[in-house]
Amino acid sequence: MESKTKRMFRVTALAAAVGLGALQMSAQQGTFNLPVAAHWGNAVLQPGEHSVRIPIAPSGQKLVYLLSDRNTQMTVPLSSEPLTQSGRSYLHLVKINGTYYVDAYQSEINGAKFFFPKPKANRTAGPIAEEESTIISVASN
Numbered sequence: 001m002e003s004k005t006k007r008m009f010r011v012t013a014l015a016a017a018v019g020l021g022a023l024q025m026s027a028q029q030g031t032f033n034l035p036v037a038a039h040w041g042n043a044v045l046q047p048g049e050h051s052v053r054i055p056i057a058p059s060g061q062k063l064v065y066l067l068s069d070r071n072t073q074m075t076v077p078l079s080s081e082p083l084t085q086s087g088r089s090y091l092h093l094v095k096i097n098g099t100y101y102v103d104a105y106q107s108e109i110n111g112a113k114f115f116f117p118k119p120k121a122n123r124t125a126g127p128i129a130e131e132e133s134t135i136i137s138v139a140s141n
Helices: 004-025
Strands: 027-032 037-041 044-046 050-055 064-067 072-075 079-082 092-097 097-109 113-116 130-135
Touching: 027 130, 044 072, 050 097
Parallel strands: 037 097
Antiparallel strands: 027 050, 037 044, 050 064, 064 072, 079 113, 092 097, 092 130, 097 113
């Protein structure tokens, strides 16, 4: 009985590994060099080289994986829309009250533009001052 349990565990672990590998292989991905620290949804990225992956999920839920040499983080877009015409892949950063936020990621490979949250005005913090916006190119791989 014990060997049967161990065998079942190994089969389950192998199936999970194969499934994760397939998910990784089917991911739409790109790389970019971030010149500043930036908030991307619930993730905070430091300056440097990063990869972005959006696995093709059967459920239709979009999860965005952000990879660097330090760690992997995940965030979920607020919404997305299909691209109406072919274009390049890029990140749209906004600087608000001295902090950078990714508020949009356009993925030519994925054929979609994804939108992410940025701070909203509230009574205690006062008005939000959007100081500047920047476009960061994302190379497809």
